[in-house]
Amino acid sequence: MLRAFSSRIYVEVVRKRWGQGISLRLTNRLVSSGASESAGEAITPAESFPTEARVVIGGGGIIGCSVAYHLAKAGWKDVLLLEQGRLACGTTWIASAIVGSLKATMAEVAVITTSIKLYKELHEEGHDIGYRNTGSINLCRTNDRVIAYKRSILLTESLGFDGEFISPNEVKNRVPILNVSDILGGMWMPDDCFVNPAKLTLVLANKAKDLGVKIIENCKIKRVLTSGDSVSSVETDNGYVQCNVFVNCTGQWARQFGQMTDQPVRVPLHSCELTELITKPLDGIDANMPAIRDYDGSIYFREWNGGILCGGFQTFAKPIFHTGIPSKFEFQLLPEDWDNFQSLLEQLLHRAPCLVNVEAQQLKCGPESITPDGRYILGRVPEIFNYYVAAGMNTTGVAAAGGIGKYLSEWIIDGASSLNLWSFDVQRFADIHNNRKFLKDRVTESLSIVSQIPYWEADMIGWDSGRRLRTSAIFTRNEPYAAFGQSMGYERPLYFHSFAQTEEDSDSVWTMPKPAASVHGIKAYKMHETGLPQKGSFGKPPWFDNVRAEYWACREGVCLIDMSTFAKFELRSAGHEVVQFLQYVCSNDVDKAVGSIVHTGMQNHQGGYENDCSVIRLEHNRYFMIAPTAQQTRCFSWLKDHLPKDGTVQLSDVTSMYTALNIIGPKAQELLSELTDTPLGKRDFMHMSCQEINVGMASNVKAMRLTHTGEDGWTLYVPSEFALHVYDSLVTAGKNYGLHSAGYYALRALRTEKFFAYWGTDLLPSSTPLECGREYRVKFDIGGFIGYPALMKQKADGIRKKLVLFLVEDHVVDEDPWPWSGEPIYRNGVFSGFTTSTAFGYGLDRHICLGYVQDFDSKTGEPRIINNDFVMKNAKFQINIAGKLFFARANIYPPILPSPSSATVLHTQK
Numbered sequence: 001m002l003r004a005f006s007s008r009i010y011v012e013v014v015r016k017r018w019g020q021g022i023s024l025r026l027t028n029r030l031v032s033s034g035a036s037e038s039a040g041e042a043i044t045p046a047e048s049f050p051t052e053a054r055v056v057i058g059g060g061g062i063i064g065c066s067v068a069y070h071l072a073k074a075g076w077k078d079v080l081l082l083e084q085g086r087l088a089c090g091t092t093w094i095a096s097a098i099v100g101s102l103k104a105t106m107a108e109v110a111v112i113t114t115s116i117k118l119y120k121e122l123h124e125e126g127h128d129i130g131y132r133n134t135g136s137i138n139l140c141r142t143n144d145r146v147i148a149y150k151r152s153i154l155l156t157e158s159l160g161f162d163g164e165f166i167s168p169n170e171v172k173n174r175v176p177i178l179n180v181s182d183i184l185g186g187m188w189m190p191d192d193c194f195v196n197p198a199k200l201t202l203v204l205a206n207k208a209k210d211l212g213v214k215i216i217e218n219c220k221i222k223r224v225l226t227s228g229d230s231v232s233s234v235e236t237d238n239g240y241v242q243c244n245v246f247v248n249c250t251g252q253w254a255r256q257f258g259q260m261t262d263q264p265v266r267v268p269l270h271s272c273e274l275t276e277l278i279t280k281p282l283d284g285i286d287a288n289m290p291a292i293r294d295y296d297g298s299i300y301f302r303e304w305n306g307g308i309l310c311g312g313f314q315t316f317a318k319p320i321f322h323t324g325i326p327s328k329f330e331f332q333l334l335p336e337d338w339d340n341f342q343s344l345l346e347q348l349l350h351r352a353p354c355l356v357n358v359e360a361q362q363l364k365c366g367p368e369s370i371t372p373d374g375r376y377i378l379g380r381v382p383e384i385f386n387y388y389v390a391a392g393m394n395t396t397g398v399a400a401a402g403g404i405g406k407y408l409s410e411w412i413i414d415g416a417s418s419l420n421l422w423s424f425d426v427q428r429f430a431d432i433h434n435n436r437k438f439l440k441d442r443v444t445e446s447l448s449i450v451s452q453i454p455y456w457e458a459d460m461i462g463w464d465s466g467r468r469l470r471t472s473a474i475f476t477r478n479e480p481y482a483a484f485g486q487s488m489g490y491e492r493p494l495y496f497h498s499f500a501q502t503e504e505d506s507d508s509v510w511t512m513p514k515p516a517a518s519v520h521g522i523k524a525y526k527m528h529e530t531g532l533p534q535k536g537s538f539g540k541p542p543w544f545d546n547v548r549a550e551y552w553a554c555r556e557g558v559c560l561i562d563m564s565t566f567a568k569f570e571l572r573s574a575g576h577e578v579v580q581f582l583q584y585v586c587s588n589d590v591d592k593a594v595g596s597i598v599h600t601g602m603q604n605h606q607g608g609y610e611n612d613c614s615v616i617r618l619e620h621n622r623y624f625m626i627a628p629t630a631q632q633t634r635c636f637s638w639l640k641d642h643l644p645k646d647g648t649v650q651l652s653d654v655t656s657m658y659t660a661l662n663i664i665g666p667k668a669q670e671l672l673s674e675l676t677d678t679p680l681g682k683r684d685f686m687h688m689s690c691q692e693i694n695v696g697m698a699s700n701v702k703a704m705r706l707t708h709t710g711e712d713g714w715t716l717y718v719p720s721e722f723a724l725h726v727y728d729s730l731v732t733a734g735k736n737y738g739l740h741s742a743g744y745y746a747l748r749a750l751r752t753e754k755f756f757a758y759w760g761t762d763l764l765p766s767s768t769p770l771e772c773g774r775e776y777r778v779k780f781d782i783g784g785f786i787g788y789p790a791l792m793k794q795k796a797d798g799i800r801k802k803l804v805l806f807l808v809e810d811h812v813v814d815e816d817p818w819p820w821s822g823e824p825i826y827r828n829g830v831f832s833g834f835t836t837s838t839a840f841g842y843g844l845d846r847h848i849c850l851g852y853v854q855d856f857d858s859k860t861g862e863p864r865i866i867n868n869d870f871v872m873k874n875a876k877f878q879i880n881i882a883g884k885l886f887f888a889r890a891n892i893y894p895p896i897l898p899s900p901s902s903a904t905v906l907h908t909q910k
Contacts, residue, residue, distance in 0.1 A: 050214060052242040053080035055412070056234050057249055058221050058257065060085075061092040062201045062398055063390050064249035066405030068215070069208040074409055077212030080241060081205075082234075084220040085330035088201040090251045092397065093331060094366040095197045096276060096309055098291045098302055099399040100136050101161050102152050102189055104454035106822060106834065109155045110419050111376075115402030116161070119195055127203045130196025134288050134303070137171055137186040139351075141296035147538045147817055148453050149187040150883040154824050156189070158831060163189045175289055177352045192291060194302065197398045204405075224261040229641075230385045245412055247388045252369040253325060254377070254391035255434070265381045268429050269392040270439040271325065272447055273318040273334060274311065274368040275341045277348070280359045281306030295451035297347035308355060312344035313395075317447040319440045320367060334365040368395050372433045372442045372466075374449030376400065376424040378408055382637035388412055389426050395450060416604065420764050427634040432470060432489040441465040455536025456820035460494060460744070462486030472564035473659045473723035477731075482743060483543070487629045490565040493743035495546045538817045538882065543745065544840070550746035551842040554711055558667035559742040560730060563660040563708070563715060567632035569639065570652045572622040577648040582615065582623060585642050585786060587769065589779040590615045590623070597688040597704055599777060602638060603787030607768040607794060611635045612759040616690045616704065624690075624702065624717075628759050642786070658702070659723035661716045661730065662747075667737045668713035674733045678703070687712075696729035698722035709750035752839035752848050755805045755894040761821065761837045762803060762850050770794050771852070772803035773892060798865035801833065801852040806888035807895065808847040808879060813840070817882040818847065824880045825851050825888075827870075832856075835879065843897040849879060849888065868892055 055071060057064045060083025068081045083089075099119065101112045123131035140146045146165070153163045166188050168180040174188075205215055216238075223235040224246055231246045248267065250257045258265035291302040299312035318340055326332075338345075341363060349356050371377055371392035381387045390408050393400060407417040422428070432438060442465045452458065462485055468475075470489040482493035553559045571578050582590045588600030594617050602611040611631055616624040627635040636653055643649050663672060669680050678685070678693040685691060690704045695716060702717035718726045731739060757763050757772055768791060769778050778791060808819065819838045826832055835851035854863040855870055871890050878885045 049216075049219075049236075049238040050080055050241060051239070053214070054078035054243065055080070055245040055247060056241055056243040057081040057247045058234075059083065059090075059249035059251060059253075060087040060201075060205070060215065060217065061090050061249065061251050062088065062095075062197055062204070062401040063251070063393065063404060064247070065201050065204040065208060065215075066401040067247055067249060067390060067408055068213045068405075069204045069211070070405040070409035071412065072208050072211035072213050074413055076409075076413060079208070079213045080243075081208070081213060081215045082219045082221055082236060083215070083217045085328070086217050087205055087215070088198045089330035090253070091367055091369070092201055092251075093198045094333065094364065095395075095398045096300075096302065096311055097130070097195045097197045097200075097398045098136070098192070098300065099195060100138075100189060100192045100291065100293065101156050102136075102138050102149060102163065102187060102192075103155070104148070104152055105423060106155050106158075107419060107421055107423050109152070109159060109161075111400050111403030111407065112396075113156065113159050113161050113191075113403070114406055115399055116191055116193060118402035118406075119193060119200070122200075122203060128196075129200040129203050130194065132194045132288065133191070134194060134290050135188065135190040136192035136291035136293060137166070137174065137188055139171070139186045139292065139294045139296070140184045141182055141294075142453075143184065144453050144538055145296055146184055147882045151538075151822065152454075153187060154880055154883075155822065158824060158834075161189070161191050163187050175292060177284060177354050178292070179351055179353055188290075194291070195398060200398070200401075204401075221257070222260065224387070226262040226384055229263075229383075231387050245386045245388065247390065247408075247412070249390050251391060251393075251397075252321070252367055254369065254389060255439075256324070258381075258389075261384065261387070263383050265383050265387060265389070266429060266431065266434040267377060267381075267389055267391055267426065268433040268439060269369045269371050269377065270319055270436075270443045271321040271367045272370045272443050273320050273337060273340060274366055274395060275337055275344070276309055276311035276364045277341065277345065277360055278304055278309050278362040278364060279307035279355060280361045282308075282354070282358050284354070292351070293451075294347065294351050297351060298448070298451045299344050299347045299351065301348065301352070307358070307361065308352070310344070310348045312347065313448045313451045314340065314343060315448060316444045317370065319443055322436070322440050325367075329367075332366075334367065336363040337365050338363060340365075368393075368447075370394055370443040370447045372429070372439065372446055374446040376404065377426050378404065378421055378424040379411060379426045382427050382633050382640075385641060394447065416606065416608075416765055418766075420766060422760050422764070425634070427637055428488075428630060430489050430633055432466070438466050438469075453536075455538070457536035457541065460485040461536075467491070472562055473720045474562055474564075474661075474727045477724070477727055478562060478741065481741065485744065487565055488567075488632055490629060492565045492629075493562060493741070495543050495550060495743040495745050496741050497546065538820070540814055540818065547743075547745045547749060548842050550740060550742035551749050553738075553740040554664045554709065554742055554746060554750060555843065556666065557738050557740065558663065558665040558671050558713075558734065559740050559746070560727075560734070561662040561664065561742045561744075561747055563662045563747075564658070565629040566655075566660055567627040567629060567635055568653070568655045568658055568660075568717070569625040569627070569636065570622065570654050571625065571639070571649060572619075573649045575621060575648075577644060578621055578623060581642075581644060581649045583782075583784060585639065586615060587779065587785050587787060587791075588615075588777045589782060590617070592617055594619060595689050595691060597690055597706055601763070601769060601774065601777065602635075603768070603785065603791070604765055605787055605790060606766070607770075607787040607790035608765040609759060609763040609767060609769075610638050610765060612757075612763050614706070616702075618690070618702075630760055657720060658717040659720050659727075661718060661723075661727060662707050662709075662713065663716065663730065664707045664709055664711045664713040664742070664750075666712060671730065671734055671737050671739065672703075672714060675729055676703075695722075695726045698726050698729075701726065708756075709747060710754040710756065711750060749839045749842055752837065752850065753841045753843055753895070753897060755850070755891070757803065757850065758837050767801070767803070767852070768794060768799075771799050771801050798867065800863040800865060801854045802866060802868075802871055802892070803836075804851060804853050804871055804877075805891040805895065806835070806849040806851065806877060806879060807841075807844060807891065808849060808881075809887040809889060811847055811881075811886050813847075816884065816886075819849050819879060819881050821849075823849065823851075825849075825853055826878045826880065826885070827853060827855075827875050829878075830856075832877070844895060851879075853877075853890075 258267040301310035377392040
């Protein structure tokens with residue numbers, strides 16, 4: 001039947017598109033439409049071309065037009081938008097334009113729901129944007145999909161967008177053409193809609209023009225020029241334009257466009273082929289049929305002119321334009337690719353069997369820009385101070401455009417967005433991510449994130465492609481035994497397979513038997529013969545016992561963790577300048593004795609966290625800084641932006657120069673003392689201090705008495721050329737102490753139990769030390785640092801949110817869904833906030849959730865001033881985990897951890 005269906009495809013099709021006179025003619029070559037409507041101007045004489053603008057936007061797709069509109073709406077009207085072809089001519093015009101709010105993270109939900117509000121407003125104002133509020137149904141074939149959607153609906157409901165889980169029969173009643181025999185139900189989202197992307201783009205462009213924005217089509221940008229570390233002007237084929245801000249909204253051209261700058265800019269994305277089928281009209285298709293997402297089958301479809309439009313996300317996407325995008329690629333399609341669409345076609349016919357005898361009108365193949373992690377690329381680039389980017393929409397550009405325009409405009413105008421956009425920030429990438437070969441391989445996978453179940457663990461594990469590239473010096477030692485994840489392109493052990501020693505290993509330096517293979521990436525993780533998890537789980541994970549054993553080894557024995565992925569920087573000066581600089585950018589006092597370690601935040605001008613780091617004074621004019629792995633690009637950029645202009649302070653990224661070995665536990669001192677002559681007693685080597693020592697035959701090892709877990713021990717920063725020797729020496733000597741290896745999951749459990757907050761989840765640019773209980777790390781008595789005035793004002797006025805540690809009560813670990821962050825928190829039955837990070841506390845034998853709580857005014861929705869009494873007095877808290885409420889005990893200080901019995905330790909190591 002599939003062959004019969006395919007045989008009815010027309011080789012050439014001529015039809016009208018969008019009702020705007022855009023004619024498509026399919027051939028075996030690239031397919032081009034005719035001219036589109038225009039909201040721009042074609043400037044031919046060079047003398048009429050503008051010579052300056054406050055903001056220049058490159059790219060006239062829906063993203064560029066939305067950014068222009070929102071900038072002008074906010075009062076920045078001196079904006080020039082330049083489009084090399086015609087508005088919407090790149091990838092905007094071919095979008096299916098389904099706008100759906102059921103997403104996995106609050107940032108995504110906020111962006112999409114902002115778009116929905118805007119599109120509804122434009123429609124109600126009388127603008128023809130092709131708006132239809134049909135709603136959508138998100139089908140569930142598996143229980144995990146049900147849980148995923150129940151988690152997501154809690155996010156949308158918090159923003160006023162309700163949904164409802166409906167039964168298979170209700171799904172069938174709403175959409176009779178569906179086969180519902182294998183589904184558990186569906187999530188009905190009544191506010192979801194369709195729009196016409198070309199019309200919407202023109203409406204946004206015209207509204208921007210009405211507010212003063214100038215839009216010029218057929219104007220190619222040749223180069224972005226810089227002066228120092230800032231954009232100064234833009235060179236076009238019509239002349240030069242001076243500007244204060246440049247915004248790269250060039251879609252699939254954004255990466256190559258980023259190279260057309262005096263200082264090249266990283267925009268990691270790659271084009272992939274996206275294929276959608278449009279059928280001829282058929283009976284029984286209601287014009288207001290809800291959009292259908294059947295992501296367990298990797299497909300979506302909607303009504304289209306009486307027929308069906310269907311697309312989807314193949315397991316392996318097809319990269320295109322690897323050597324460059326064809327010139328004048330405007331209003332063009334790619335040749336039909338039925339082979340690439342076959343797997344999606346099978347799923348479509350399974351879900352809607354009535355389509356088997358329907359003729360296809362068009363197989364629409366076009367390009368789409370995909371990023372390494374399947375998330376947008378937004379924000380200010382690290383290379384140039386006033387260069388912003390909004391690209392890499394991963395098939396959701398039309399749905400996200402309204403929200404992206406609003407939040408990026410805030411970022412440009414205010415220096416920060418009102419929404420936490422770290423998961424989309426361009427500074428989450430390193431150089432490796434912009435490598436063209438890496439991108440070609442990675443985007444074959446990352447497109448599928450749109451339809452995958454959003455397990456928390458999937459982010460930890462990473463992808464199959466681009467692995468074993470960035471590794472620590474001891475990677476090959478750990479590789480046979482560990483399940484690896486990836487962060488910032490770096491391989492890091494998540495946990496280890498086994499702790500049992502065998503007799504044949506007794507003479508080896510290894511403490512664990514070698515399994516058949518190590519584990520890298522999601523698919524390898526799934527297929528591993530040892531029964532490792534299926535990409536992740538919403539319940540008790542299969543690695544639970546492994547991590548428990550590592551946890552207790554850290555607390556009762558001695559453990560070794562490879563922490564080389566942490567970002568490392570050195571700062572120095574000839575005189576006292578480096579001290580003055582760090583006192584300015586750090587909120588804690590770092591002017592301490594040589595050898596001191598100081599935990600400190602770096603605040604922005606609003607008092608929020610730009611970074612959370614440890615600063616070590618190596619000499620009177622030289623410092624060593626340790627920052628979270630994900631902060632390598634962002635932290636370096638923040639420091640670079642604030643360096644003295646006279647060059648008196650030098651900043652170096654030394655991440656790759658050192659291997660960091662964390663020796664944790666009460667036996668750590670005994671173990672390390674066998675390998676060094678340096679006295680290690682607590683009086684000789686104090687907590688939060690650093691000394692340079694020898695370990696074995698290796699010299700110049702920076703030994704720091706801190707472990708980032710709250711347990712006693714050392715982190716050794718070993719020059720990479722000595723790393724294998726130091727590691728092997730520790731493992732060999734460690735046999736006498738029962739040395740174990742541990743991974744990131746054990747580290748996370750240890751940290752979370754002690755209320756150690758994480759940058760990027762708990763500590764954000766919008767959260768301050770006063771709100772998260774870290775005011776003791778702020779030098780209020782000295783001042784003079786970035787954010788000091790804002791913190792002093794907040795200290796006087798009071799806080800409106802508070803970071804709290806919750807202990808979840810009455811949770812059945814083996815049966816109930818687990819908290820993985822993003823769960824709503826309720827105080828006395830009233831919504832109060834969301835969890836921000838979670839872990840299972842093996843010492844407390846229960847789940848631990850960190851999260852901010854607020855007291856929202858019931859009339860205005862604005863948060864009110866709160867204090868500790870709001871948390872600790874007359875307050876009963878509950879946490880909603882996938883639709884089920886659990887009571888949770890609130891703590892504003894770390895809970896007291898019970899000491900485990902010897903029997904417990906022995907049991908966990910069996």
